[in-house]
Amino acid sequence: MVHTYHVTGMTCSSCEAKVKSALMGVEHVLSVDVSKDENAATITMEKHIPLDKLQKALPEKYQMTAIHHNEVTEQAKSWFATYKPILLIFMYITLVTTLVQLTNHHFEGMQWMRHFMAGFFLVFSFFKMLNLKGFAESYVMYDVIAMRFPAWAYIYAFTELALGIAFLVNFNPLITNSITFIVMSISIIGVLQSVLNKKKIQCACLGAVFNLPMSTVTIIEDALMIVMSGLMVFYQF
Known part of the structure; x- marks a missing residue:
């Protein structure tokens, strides 16, 4: 350029x-x-x-x-170029989960969220598994647990895979959503600290495959999972 x-x-x-x-x-x-x-x-x-x-x-x-x-236009193009992988992933998951609802007689919000979260965790864990060591090295730089207990970075990748499967097969919704709420709530703490402190580090959400900077996009990603799991826990009662 x-x-x-x-x-x-x-x-x-x-x-x-x-x-x-x-x-x-x-x-x-x-x-x-x-x-x-x-x-x-x-x-x-x-x-x-x-x-x-x-x-x-x-x-x-x-x-x-x-x-x-034009600076505004160039910055917008740069932003979309940087976050294109994660935007495409969210678009594909949203499209597929919405198409599934077309097979129902009416839109089921809880089922849509369950399928969305299954797709989210399965896809994101897949990219982490492509280079598990690279993901762990990036994750320990900002996650509050992984910084003190590095093995958690490896456990976290498999936790995402397990949650994706659990959402897909609808395994004990209360337990699955409760674990998701807790895990993502802890995860977002390190993300918030990094963004607020303006640390220029790589986001490990897609493992080490894509060089995505830590930003508000990461916060939105984690917050979305927290809100969805929280809503589904709420509706269990």
């Missing part, structure tokens, strides 16, 4: 060097071409980098503005 920016404040070759050096230090920047005569900087990057992040890297003397692209 290549973007060109208008840069003001450059008056000499030394300014060119300072701007280039500062921008090259930004994560995901591959190369930078700077021209004081054209007041421009052309940046080649691995993925779109927000303008405010580039600006923060520069001394206050220099100001950057986008020339040929």
